[in-house]
Amino acid sequence: MHEPDLLRAGWDLLQPRLPRLLLAGVLGVLSLCSALALAGVSAWLITRAWQMPAVLDLTVAVVAVRALAISRGVLHYCERLASHDTALRAAGTARAQIYRRLAHGPAEAAMRLPSGDLVARVGTDVDALADMLVRAVLPIGVAAVLGVAATAVIAVISPAAAAVLAVCLLVAGVVTPWQSARAAAAQEEVARQHLSDRDVSALLALDHAPELRIAGLLPEVIAESQRRQRAWGAAVDAAAKPAAIAAAAPTAAVGASLLGAVVAGIGIADAVAPTTVAILMLLPLSAFEATTALPAAAIQLTRSRIAARRLVDLAPPAPPVRPAPQAPRIAARRLHADVRSGHHRDHAVRVQLDLEPGDRLAITGPSGAGKTTLLMTLAGLVAPLDGQVTLGGTALEALDEHELRSAVGFFAEDAHVFATTVRDNLLVARGDCEDDELATALERVGLRRWLAGLPEGLATVLSGGAQALSAGQRRRLLLARALLSPARIVLLDEPTEHLDAGDAEDLLRALLRAPGLFSTERTVVVATHHLPDDTGCRQLDLALAVAADLAGAGSRDAAAEQLIGQRGVGGQP
Incomplete structure (x- = not known):
């Protein structure tokens, strides 16, 4: 499956709520636009205050600075609430879909995998896929809108400075994340495999500790899990190096943009007000705020793509349902x-x-x-x-x-054996059983005295699942x-x-x-x-x-x- 198809398959698994996702995007844009407006108004206020006008001339600007500073934090908090709510709900939807596909798909899809690898895919990989919404999709969308808005505002003052800003935004927001993601892809694949191997070793030690202890192999299995953990950490660190390098690129882009703004400001200083020149100098600082998250967003897309590949391999989409002749009813159970x-x-x-x-x-x-x-x-x-x-x-x-x-x-x-009541553990077999039927079944298999000794009978919770029972x-x-x-x-x-x-x-x-x-x-x-x-x-x-x-x-x-x-x-x- 091609890379875009993998992300599309991951999106189909998540099925995020688009209205809530759009709301989070709008809140994120408004939060950074507040920061952009705060930089412009602050520049105007500082420059205008230097000219020592009447205090009443600055009142509106002072109130605006306070309002923009407060709204920036409030809007960012609301954006976090909406985006994380969307991501958590999407992760739940993805897990439900995977369970449904596993239940109705070929059994060997799950049976061929060790339990640790299965847990890693349904757990860690689904989380990595859902992180795509919060750490990739929203930052990319917000950065694109803010970049266009900042360039448009600067273009009103100086087209030359706007051109420099646009080029620097492209470098910081497109070229650097692309290089970062490309370098991290191979490293992240290795890190994911180490993580899966670590979970396999850990679950092997947890599920078969008595047998491994008798055989003298338990310390070796635990040591293997620890070694895989260290290898995973090293691989993750190696994958983070391109992100660290890319994190420095926006700073260089900001510096280049400021130099362009200085040169443009010097050229138009005689034709515009000092407050306009100050706005021209400070706006690029806020314009690049959204691009700082893009290298991490590109790496997150890489991680989410790898996670989507592993999840699709585990539970491929069901083929389209085609009308088929009904199988004959079974007359005899031979x-x-x-x-x-x-x-x-x-x-x-x-x-x-x-x-x-x-x-x-x-x-x-x-x-x-x-x-x-x-x-x-x-x-x-x-x-x-x-x-x-x-x-x-x-x-x-x-x-x-x-x-x-x-x-x-x-x-x-x-x-x-589920960590729930005895009743629920039996109703797994058939959900319409009455308590008398459940008690009779337990009595027939020799658990009458055990049931009588439970503090709440069938309502007793088996804490820890199978750990609450003898073999x-x-x-x-x-x-x-x-x-x-x-x-x-x-x-x-x-x-x-x-x-x-x-x-x-x-x-x-x-x-x-x-x-x-x-x-x-x-x-x-x-x-x-x-x-x-x-x-x-x-x-x-x-x-x-x-x-x-x-x-x-x-x-x-x-x-x-x-x-x-x-x-x-x-x-x-």
Whole structure:
């Protein structure tokens, strides 16, 4: 995507309120015009007072100086209020759009990124994009209006001085910011990458501190985050050097403009009043006030462009909606899969299975075998490398999003627990549940005593989200969500992890027997490391499936027959 297209895409994400943005621009122009008028009136007052007229001749000018000085500060404050209100609302709109695009777009757009990078994009990059309004768009607009106004006023007194002023304004307001932005672009890209890497390391340390501490890697991860922080600071400092150089250019332009005004003033001194010459000398000082923010505005445009590119890569705009034939309604909830599942072809497994309504299936295998990826493939969250998953004879990608999610639900082992009430954490699964139904679900997953011990019951706030629960309580709470969900096919990823062996086996039996925790009409697929011998359900061992896939088609059929005979598997791996 070209650079202007990136800024246009960023503008579409922000969707700023144009009336409020125009109001901020008008207030900014009025504030600097007050400064321009203050310089002119002050020059007239100083020169006129030197001539020692009657005091009454200066009264209006004195009052005007006070009024302009006060109005400048008041107008600038009002402009800050309006512009920041616009930017904050635009940032909220951008985040809402990104969340909406992620929710309705391909799941791999977010799943392929580390959580730290995702947080950096939705957090820091959106802020950088919204800063474009306050630090780039408004300063550029205000400087353009003020420059034209100042040049016009000077032209009335001296066209030659106005020409010099116009050239100096172009140098300070166009050439210098352009060079500053061009030099900062490469440095800022490096700084942004360091910032993302820092957030990835920090979140890795926060999310997996116990495991890293046991493995002895926590200090190394923290040190990496600190190193990335220092590298980010160094890159930002390097990116600021062109801005520092550009900040000196307006001072040189002011000096050149003043010299031009002095020369022009000397030339017209005999033809105009001394007060006019004084105005000619002081006006350029205020005319350049708006250009001092333009180098920073140009660098901000560069940062916002980079942020827009990262946000568009994360959540590209949805293609235009075209009329399409309605997908047939699913008469039977039969799930069929004949896919090669995995993120890379070198680490993929061929899976063939059929799940009728009410079936129970256990997917086993060591860590890294691909259990989670297979569940996400069956849920339509990750596209298979080859093959297709169908529901009632209809491909998952042809189904309406709402229809698919009401039919198939994937429940991750690390699903988020929100820092809100227990009730709200359960209503995430289905919003129309009554308190009795919520309490029953918690009781069925073994959290009755825990709920009874909460000070406010379902209204108790889980401060810190998952930190308010033990690992086992978190798994049971997530399992209660699955019970409450409307999905007819439930895909559970490690639902008994972090439970003691006895409780884990009891819970797995309740999940994989019909009837059990789930009704006989609902299909249940569980990915787990360990499976009790007496569940009586079908089993798919991914380790054997991988071995059979590597051995070839003939060996795969033999392995499948052996697997069916030993494990009672209904589908082929």
